Amino acid sequence: MKIEGIGQAGSLESNDLMIMVDLNQKENLIIEIESIVKEKFGEQIEAVIKETLTENGVGNGYIKVVDKGALDFAIRARLKTAIKRAEGRQ
Amino acid sequence: MKKLRRTMLFVPASNPNMMVNAPIFKPDCIIFDLEDAISLREKDSARDLLVEALKSIDYKDCEIFARVNPLYTPFGEEDVRALVAAGLRNVRLPMSETEEDIKKLDTLLTDIEKELGLDNGVVKILGAIETAKGVLNAEKIAVASSRMIGISFGAEDFTRTIGAERSKGGEELFVARSKIVLAAAAAGIDAIDTVFADVDDAKGFRKEVESAKQLGFAGKSVIHPGQIRTVHDVFTPSQEDVDKAVRVINAIEEAESKGLGVISLDGKMIDAPVVARAERIVTLAKGAGIL
Numbered sequence: 565m566k567i568e569g570i571g572q573a574g575s576l577e578s579n580d581l582m583i584m585v586d587l588n589q590k591e592n593l594i595i596e597i598e599s600i601v602k603e604k605f606g607e608q609i610e611a612v613i614k615e616t617l618t619e620n621g622v623g624n625g626y627i628k629v630v631d632k633g634a635l636d637f638a639i640r641a642r643l644k645t646a647i648k649r650a651e652g653r654q
Numbered sequence: 655m656k657k658l659r660r661t662m663l664f665v666p667a668s669n670p671n672m673m674v675n676a677p678i679f680k681p682d683c684i685i686f687d688l689e690d691a692i693s694l695r696e697k698d699s700a701r702d703l704l705v706e707a708l709k710s711i712d713y714k715d716c717e718i719f720a721r722v723n724p725l726y727t728p729f730g731e732e733d734v735r736a737l738v739a740a741g742l743r744n745v746r747l748p749m750s751e752t753e754e755d756i757k758k759l760d761t762l763l764t765d766i767e768k769e770l771g772l773d774n775g776v777v778k779i780l781g782a783i784e785t786a787k788g789v790l791n792a793e794k795i796a797v798a799s800s801r802m803i804g805i806s807f808g809a810e811d812f813t814r815t816i817g818a819e820r821s822k823g824g825e826e827l828f829v830a831r832s833k834i835v836l837a838a839a840a841a842g843i844d845a846i847d848t849v850f851a852d853v854d855d856a857k858g859f860r861k862e863v864e865s866a867k868q869l870g871f872a873g874k875s876v877i878h879p880g881q882i883r884t885v886h887d888v889f890t891p892s893q894e895d896v897d898k899a900v901r902v903i904n905a906i907e908e909a910e911s912k913g914l915g916v917i918s919l920d921g922k923m924i925d926a927p928v929v930a931r932a933e934r935i936v937t938l939a940k941g942a943g944i945l
Binding site for chain 1: 670698
């Protein structure tokens, strides 16, 4: 079932992440990160997410990330797909 | 120097772990797959993942290909556009059946190169022949574009199209494989053999690789990193052959420096085919790290 404004992408495999983007949240930007490496890389993951959101023109929304040790390229890719799916572009 | 394409390792473009780690196994080439390995609902995510991987991972000497979706699907053109913009320079086109299939991709690539300000012809094509029709058109496919660097054989779909079962002996593939080798050789490009799906059958795999080499293939598509060493083993020339090839090349260089025409080595005349074979052996030996 597809819910308007919500997109999800990724997996819970090692070195990947599951990411959910809810663009119905229009007031502010909320980023929630669960990660096996949060202590060490939590800030970096958040920075990559914010940068990718900006690049894709997303200012506000609710972003939920369950990370399994993904590298930056995978974070960017999964977020990009989730945004496009939320916007109904894919 | 001619590129070594002994192994082309298929990696699904849906698995970030494998996309990062595949070069560790040192295949000559990696083919990131957007086609059969990816379900319809994940075509978008696989493309996005490969785009970001190409932009950020340095694959060094490993030659990178992407098996895009056929251009007659809703995904093919967008695959090519997104990936070339991200740096892809080798497209493996599945289901190449006619020269028109290649020409369509050639035209699309020309447009994309122009849009991106790239040199014309910088993106190369490997045509995958996987049907009876494709095999019969192999000669035309191999020369359909100046971008062609090779043609590869896909036996799974091929056996389906001729109504045969794929056997371990591969008798049903013999004519098709030979035709693909001949078409590639005549066009001066590489012929790449089909995958061997039974990853547990090491003996059967080696036998098939030996037969591929014997038929004249330049390399083989592989689906598991564990298959790479066997292919490199089989395609690596013996020390005796390497020594002989080096002597041929040294003799030719010496003859040229002395302005001699025809020369002989150990009482045998060295002509162009002998030199070409020696050069090929030296290339393979260097690639295998034994020279």
